Amino acid sequence: MSVTFTEFYPEVDGAFTMQVSKMLYSDRSPYQKIDIVESPQFGRVLLLDDMVMLTERDEFIYHEMIAHVPLFVHPNPRQVLVIGGGDGGTVRELLRHEIVQHVDLVDIDEMVTRACLKYIPTVAGKLLSERVECKFQDGVKYVKETQQRYDIIIVDSTDPDTVGEGLFTRQFYQDCYRILNDDGILVNQSESPAWQPQAMKSIIRKLKSVFDQLYFYQAHIPTYPSGHWAFGFATKKYHPVKNFRKERYRQLNLPFKYYNSDIHRAAFALPTFFREMIDDV
Amino acid sequence: MSVTFTEFYPEVDGAFTMQVSKMLYSDRSPYQKIDIVESPQFGRVLLLDDMVMLTERDEFIYHEMIAHVPLFVHPNPRQVLVIGGGDGGTVRELLRHEIVQHVDLVDIDEMVTRACLKYIPTVAGKLLSERVECKFQDGVKYVKETQQRYDIIIVDSTDPDTVGEGLFTRQFYQDCYRILNDDGILVNQSESPAWQPQAMKSIIRKLKSVFDQLYFYQAHIPTYPSGHWAFGFATKKYHPVKNFRKERYRQLNLPFKYYNSDIHRAAFALPTFFREMIDDV
Numbered sequence: 001m002s003v004t005f006t007e008f009y010p011e012v013d014g015a016f017t018m019q020v021s022k023m024l025y026s027d028r029s030p031y032q033k034i035d036i037v038e039s040p041q042f043g044r045v046l047l048l049d050d051m052v053m054l055t056e057r058d059e060f061i062y063h064e065m066i067a068h069v070p071l072f073v074h075p076n077p078r079q080v081l082v083i084g085g086g087d088g089g090t091v092r093e094l095l096r097h098e099i100v101q102h103v104d105l106v107d108i109d110e111m112v113t114r115a116c117l118k119y120i121p122t123v124a125g126k127l128l129s130e131r132v133e134c135k136f137q138d139g140v141k142y143v144k145e146t147q148q149r150y151d152i153i154i155v156d157s158t159d160p161d162t163v164g165e166g167l168f169t170r171q172f173y174q175d176c177y178r179i180l181n182d183d184g185i186l187v188n189q190s191e192s193p194a195w196q197p198q199a200m201k202s203i204i205r206k207l208k209s210v211f212d213q214l215y216f217y218q219a220h221i222p223t224y225p226s227g228h229w230a231f232g233f234a235t236k237k238y239h240p241v242k243n244f245r246k247e248r249y250r251q252l253n254l255p256f257k258y259y260n261s262d263i264h265r266a267a268f269a270l271p272t273f274f275r276e277m278i279d280d281v
Numbered sequence: 282m283s284v285t286f287t288e289f290y291p292e293v294d295g296a297f298t299m300q301v302s303k304m305l306y307s308d309r310s311p312y313q314k315i316d317i318v319e320s321p322q323f324g325r326v327l328l329l330d331d332m333v334m335l336t337e338r339d340e341f342i343y344h345e346m347i348a349h350v351p352l353f354v355h356p357n358p359r360q361v362l363v364i365g366g367g368d369g370g371t372v373r374e375l376l377r378h379e380i381v382q383h384v385d386l387v388d389i390d391e392m393v394t395r396a397c398l399k400y401i402p403t404v405a406g407k408l409l410s411e412r413v414e415c416k417f418q419d420g421v422k423y424v425k426e427t428q429q430r431y432d433i434i435i436v437d438s439t440d441p442d443t444v445g446e447g448l449f450t451r452q453f454y455q456d457c458y459r460i461l462n463d464d465g466i467l468v469n470q471s472e473s474p475a476w477q478p479q480a481m482k483s484i485i486r487k488l489k490s491v492f493d494q495l496y497f498y499q500a501h502i503p504t505y506p507s508g509h510w511a512f513g514f515a516t517k518k519y520h521p522v523k524n525f526r527k528e529r530y531r532q533l534n535l536p537f538k539y540y541n542s543d544i545h546r547a548a549f550a551l552p553t554f555f556r557e558m559i560d561d562v
Contacts, residue, residue, distance in 0.1 A: 013322050014299045016296070017287075017296040017298065018295045061552070220475065220499070222476060222508055222509055257553050260550075263551075263553075266546070266548075268547075269541075269546065269547030270543070271342070272538050272541050273539060
């Protein structure tokens with residue numbers, strides 16, 4: 001018998017299928033369907049509404065790239081806000097920087113975090129750190145109401161057509177802008193320029209209308225649709241490449257599996273079709 | 282009714298499925314099974330032994346990257362040899378450079394070329410150019426016996442476990458070395474560092490044992506396994522980034538869809554895991 005999980009890629013009428021050897025967890029929260037399965041090739045896999053959020057095999061790519069790029073640009077990233085990211089992978093990477101004093105994680109769905117703490121502790125474990133406060137509430141409401149200020153905001157959301165919808169609105173980006181310090185940086189996961197050009201353009205349009213300086217960078221993430229994944233880098237002051245903190249990077253000398261100083265620069269070099277998408281908006 | 286094509290990805294016990302609206306061509310040559318189908322989302326798709334070789338939607342990525350990278354490094358690329366590449370996409374890109382005087386295309390399977398000329402002429406059409414000579418014969422044998430010399434050799438092969446097997450041997454690379462001019466460059470498609478690390482390491486080991494200078498570069502190709510695709514750049518003299526021909530690039534001012542001068546440089550910045558793979562061999 002062969003048990004498989006298939007994620008449908010509606011944007012290309014396609015699908016990706018992987019073998020499943022164990023079904024570890026399956027439940028429904030008020031917000032979404034949550035499954036954790038084990039795959040012989042991909043390790044443990046977190047699925048939300050039947051979409052791959054992370055696999056143990058390649059989650060390091062997404063999490064290193066969403067965390068270390070802004071961290072190695074901001075000169076003094078002490079206060080960091082993560083919206084979404086309840087699996088804990090982004091927080092794990094942030095905490096590798098001692099300069100980060102405090103991380104607020106705001107995720108609407110506590111059940112995701114509880115499931116990941118139990119079944120994928122290599123990813124979620126650092127959520128229990130003293131430097132982290134988990135706030136299980138609506139990120140949209142949080143950024144509207146909080147009096148806190150942040151150096152970096154990382155929007156580690158699900159897709160625009162899910163519970164994460166509110167995290168792709170102009171209003172949300174405006175509220176993020178307000179609670180960022182004057183030299184703050186917002187990074188968000190921005191879908192696939194190859195297969196989700198409409199979602200991509202919508203993100204570009206809204207971010208551009210709020211932030212003066214907007215850049216995008218990308219990574220190879222095999223288990224996300226198309227494998228070509230983008231991140232927005234919206235910044236009040238620092239340039240993502242010119243202000244790369246070479247010294248801190250060298251001193252820390254962290255063992256990365258995907259990220260490195262060459263990748264930091266190269267990730268901002270975009271294919272022509274993606275560049276034109278940004279220029280055209 | 283829904284008709285689909287599924288490519289199995291044995292390296293990860295996975296599969297990718299796409300919709301098919303028409304089956305345009307299906308036959309068996311002495312070497313492989315050849316199909317051309319039409320997909321609503323991917324356009325016409327060439328399948329060899331049930332593996333996607335190209336789709337009209339994203340073939341530009343592979344073909345631009347395999348052709349223009351070496352072309353914009355070599356100062357005087359007049360004579361070019363393509364091994365494999367019977368679909369014509371690589372030749373189409375090469376001919377955009379007027380400096381290229383002659384291209385020899387050596388592909389073992391004439392039936393692929395005939396089918397592509399008929400059903401995917403936007404990719405194959407330039408094979409009829411006066412500057413191109415198609416030699417339908419075994420590339421392994423050709424490079425062993427020819428008295429011709431080349432500035433650039435592009436190995437645009439199928440995978441190592443197919444009819445293209447001989448194009449991944451040390452002997453083949455040695456013969457290529459012999460027929461390259463003293464400042465020649467060999468570029469080959471090198472599989473996925475993410476999902477085919479064993480194939481990748483084997484390519485690295487063999488190329489390293491023949492060429493003094495070996496580099497790799499990569500591109501986002503959604504319809505190849507993992508979407509993370511590598512190319513080998515084995516060179517007798519020129520450095521792939523330091524010797525980038527900025528002047529010729531600017532003068533030609535070709536409209537590319539993926540490639541550009543930033544991508545040229547950035548493509549050689551490798552993720553840490555891939556870099557270590559190369560250093561460890």
